[in-house]
Amino acid sequence: xxxxxxxxxxxADPNALLAAVPYCAWLGLSARIEDGALILDMPFDPKLIxxxxxxxxxxxxxxxxxxxxxxxxxxWETGAATVPRPVDITIDYLRSARATASxxxxxxxxxxxxxxxxxxxxxxxxxxxPVASFRGHFLLG
Numbered sequence: 001x002x003x004x005x006x007x008x009x010x011x012a013d014p015n016a017l018l019a020a021v022p023y024c025a026w027l028g029l030s031a032r033i034e035d036g037a038l039i040l041d042m043p044f045d046p047k048l049i050x051x052x053x054x055x056x057x058x059x060x061x062x063x064x065x066x067x068x069x070x071x072x073x074x075x076w077e078t079g080a081a082t083v084p085r086p087v088d089i090t091i092d093y094l095r096s097a098r099a100t101a102s103x104x105x106x107x108x109x110x111x112x113x114x115x116x117x118x119x120x121x122x123x124x125x126x127x128x129x130p131v132a133s134f135r136g137h138f139l140l141g
Contacts (some may be wrong), residue, residue, distance in 0.1 A: 014038055014072060024068060027061065031072065038076050040069045042102045049099060057097035062122060065104045066091060066134035070118040073106030074138055084116060084138035097131045100124050106134075114140055 014031035018024040018040075027048070030041050042048075042065050050058025067089060074084050106120040120134040121127075 014076065017072065017075065018068075021068075023064065027064065029065070029068065037105055038073055040065065040072065040104045042104075044100050044102075046099075051096075054096055055099045057099070057102070059093060062093065062097050062102075062132050063091045063134075065102060066120045066122050066132060067136070069104035069120040069122070070106040070134055070136060071138065073120070074108060074116050074118055074140075077108050078111065078116065078140065080140055082141050084140050087115065087137040087139055089134065089136035092133045092135075093131075094133065095129075095131055097122070098124060102131070103127070116140060 014033075018029045018031055028043050028045060032039050032041065042061075048057050048061045049055045050061070067086070071084060074080065078084075102122055102124050104120055104122040106118055109117040109119055111117075116138045118134075118136055118138060121130045122132045122134075123130050
């Protein structure tokens with residue numbers, strides 16, 4: 001929890017937060033700051049394929065990347081000392097996620113005293129062509 005308490009502070013390393021979560025490490029997630037935005041990067045790995053015929057990433061992997069992007073952004077912006085709990089989530093799969101590197105960015109839409117409304121987008125080569133999007137609410141502390 002100490003890692004979470006430091007995550008939202010200026011100068012904190014978001015990669016340390018991701019490395020502390022085993023599933024994020026298994027996905028190979030890394031974070032970077034680009035123009036003030038926290039971007040998650042997921043390199044392609046054959047173990048992430050859900051449909052070998054296309055080949056396309058598994059929908060659960062896409063959903064996990066999106067939810068993680070929204071969660072990390074929420075922790076980053078709010079300085080939450082505990083992991084926000086999901087209240088509801090909706091994932092829109094817009095196109096097939098090809099066997100290539102993927103990127104995601106979360107946004108806080110609205111923050112109340114106890115609930116945060118968030119969204120996230122995932123893309124591959126072109127950020128203007130999202131592969132999937134996320135909408136959801138998280139309960140703080």
